[in-house]
Amino acid sequence: MKILVINAGSSSLKYQLYDMTDETVLASGRVERIGMDSSILVHEPHHAEEISEVSEILEHTTAIRKVLDKLTDAQVGVVKSIDEIEAVGHRVVHGGETFKSSVLVDSDVKAEIRRLFDLAPLHNPACMMGIKAAESNMPNVPQAVVFDTAFHQTMPAKAYMYAIPKVLYKKHKIRRYGFHGTSHDYVSKRTADLLERPLEQLKIVTCHIGNGGSLTAIEGGKSVDTTMGMTPLEGLMMGTRSGDLDPAIVPFTMNKEDLTVNEVNSMLNKHSGLLAISGMSSDMREITEGYLAGEPNATLAFEMYEYRIRKYIGAYVAAMNGADAIVFTAGVGENSAELRQMICEKLTYLGVEIDLEVNKVRSKQPRRISTPNSKIEVLVIPTNEELMIARDTYRLAK
Ligand code: ADP
Numbered sequence: 475m476k477i478l479v480i481n482a483g484s485s486s487l488k489y490q491l492y493d494m495t496d497e498t499v500l501a502s503g504r505v506e507r508i509g510m511d512s513s514i515l516v517h518e519p520h521h522a523e524e525i526s527e528v529s530e531i532l533e534h535t536t537a538i539r540k541v542l543d544k545l546t547d548a549q550v551g552v553v554k555s556i557d558e559i560e561a562v563g564h565r566v567v568h569g570g571e572t573f574k575s576s577v578l579v580d581s582d583v584k585a586e587i588r589r590l591f592d593l594a595p596l597h598n599p600a601c602m603m604g605i606k607a608a609e610s611n612m613p614n615v616p617q618a619v620v621f622d623t624a625f626h627q628t629m630p631a632k633a634y635m636y637a638i639p640k641v642l643y644k645k646h647k648i649r650r651y652g653f654h655g656t657s658h659d660y661v662s663k664r665t666a667d668l669l670e671r672p673l674e675q676l677k678i679v680t681c682h683i684g685n686g687g688s689l690t691a692i693e694g695g696k697s698v699d700t701t702m703g704m705t706p707l708e709g710l711m712m713g714t715r716s717g718d719l720d721p722a723i724v725p726f727t728m729n730k731e732d733l734t735v736n737e738v739n740s741m742l743n744k745h746s747g748l749l750a751i752s753g754m755s756s757d758m759r760e761i762t763e764g765y766l767a768g769e770p771n772a773t774l775a776f777e778m779y780e781y782r783i784r785k786y787i788g789a790y791v792a793a794m795n796g797a798d799a800i801v802f803t804a805g806v807g808e809n810s811a812e813l814r815q816m817i818c819e820k821l822t823y824l825g826v827e828i829d830l831e832v833n834k835v836r837s838k839q840p841r842r843i844s845t846p847n848s849k850i851e852v853l854v855i856p857t858n859e860e861l862m863i864a865r866d867t868y869r870l871a872k
Contacts (some may be wrong), residue, residue: 476500476558477867478545479860480538481565482604484596485509487537491545491552491559492864499860500552501545505537513537517544519552534607542611562608562617563867565656565859566601567706568594569621571647576624576866579605579617587619593647593704618867625655628696633793636703650708652700654682654804657857658690659697661803664840664855666695669799677794679787682857683813684804685713685756689783691790699793701786707742710786711779713756716746718782751775758806758813766812780816787817791824791850799851800826808856809836814843818852825849 475495481488490502503517503524513531518524531537542556553559564579570590577583584605591598601619608617626634634650635643642648658680665680666673673695680690687710690700701709701717711717719742728738749756752764752775761779764772791797800821802814811834818828827848832841837854844852 475560475868475872476553477864477871478559478562478608479565479863479867480562480604480608481860482534482600482607484600484603487534487541487604489541490860490864492861494864494868497861497864502860503541503544505531505541508532508534508537515540515544517541517550519550521552522550525550534603535610538604538607538611556612559612559615561867561871562612562615563863564601564605564608564617564619565622565863566605566619567597567622567653568651569619569623569627570651571627571649573619573621573624574627576618576620576863576870578870579609579619583619593651616871618863618870620656620863620866622653622655623651625659626650626652626690626697626700629698629700633699648704650700650703652688652690652697653702653706654686654688654690655697656859656862657682657803658688658692658700660858660862661801661855662692662695665799665801665851665853668840668842668853668855669851671798676799677797678799678801679790679794679797680801680803681783681787681807682804683710683783683802683807683810686715687712687783687804687806689786689790691793693794699790709782711751711782712747713758714744714747714749716742716750748775748779751778758810762810762812776813780813783813784817784820787821788824797824797850799853801853801855803855803857808854814852814854818843821850826852828852 477492477494479490485508486506488504491500493500501519505515507513508531511530512528514526514528516526545551545553568590572586587598587602661680662678665678678692682688686706688700688702691698707715709717724738748761752761752772761772761775765776814833818826827845828843829845833843838856840855842853
């Protein structure tokens with residue numbers, strides 16, 4: 475069965491076509507700048523060089539039509555006809571409390587995703603555009619939705635409730651949901667494979683550190699706590715997001731700086747984090763260069779970023795009364811040997827010991843970076859959210 479995985483954003487759309495007989499990626503690519511005059515489609519078939527094409531793509535339906543044209547093209551295509559694609563899987567950011575696992579799309583599911591627009595106004599409408607665009611191009615093909623929040627629905631109330639009037643939970647569903655669930659789920663399963671131990675017996679702290687970042691405490695394969703909250707703003711310091719702060723800062727700043735709700739939201743989501751502290755970049759590669767060169771602002775940004783991750787690792791080991799493994803994944807987690815070293819060197823109280831040389835090796839393969847003496851295994855596992863979406867879609871569509 476061939477499955478198309480779609481991750482739609484407001485002005486972009488990423489895709490991968492899987493052959494589920496051996497889980498290989500036949501082609502992948504992205505459309506950027508949808509709705510703008512020079513949209514870019516980048517298509518990478520498994521058998522040929524990547525190609526890119528600039529054209530006008532005004533909305534998602536056209537974007538998907540162009541993607542399907544590429545997938546069936548005589549030169550750069552990977553299937554003869556669209557009919558070979560038997561299911562489509564969509565990444566949806568917010569599933570609220572309704573969606574505890576992936577589901578096939580029907581009118582009720584779409585209505586519920588629409589009801590959740592309030593909780594994820596930046597993300598869910600874009601996911602919906604992706605679903606509608608796929609439906610109109612492939613009306614008879616089953617579509618599945620896989621939610622970033624679903625994996626965290628196992629959290630106990632003590633982890634997901636905020637200590638504010640309960641009426642806000644009842645009326646508006648204000649609670650912790652957590653995100654990156656597909657990634658935390660994937661790397662925890664890979665951890666069990668690598669350690670050759672049953673997932674049900676493991677306590678794992680997974681660190682998904684990319685542009686956005688979150689840590690999750692996973693006990694017996696179930697999320698028991700996670701750093702992101704009702705929205706992806708809470709928790710770690712991120713590229714442009716503040717992460718945790720004293721909630722009183724919000725009304726105080728609005729008052730002093732005469733900011734509107736939208737302005738303060740934009741400040742915390744787009745103009746904070748690494749970017750604000752370094753004053754130069756939200757990209758961890760540039761921050762690391764600055765830190766290694768001793769530039770003071772980049773150094774402070776790097777130190778704050780690391781410190782927050784390390785504090786949460788400590789918190790989650792405490793939450794689970796121990797841990798068998800700490801796992802690093804996503805852009806920064808997979809690539810920044812400097813960050814991993816700095817974190818692990820201050821976890822010696824837990825008996826963590828990493829091999830500094832092994833830590834520095836660059837690889838796309840999952841690997842152990844702790845020494846045989848380490849009391850907690852430390853692993854680097856490249857995430858693969860698309861494969862998880864393809865697997866869920868396959869299971870549902872079969
Ligand atoms: P997203 O959250 O957008 O999916 P990614 O998981 O792709 O993000 O991570 C992007 C981040 O990974 C960027 O901040 C980038 O700087 C960082 N990154 C990539 N390579 C390295 C590296 N070698 N060292 C440090 N950071 C890196």
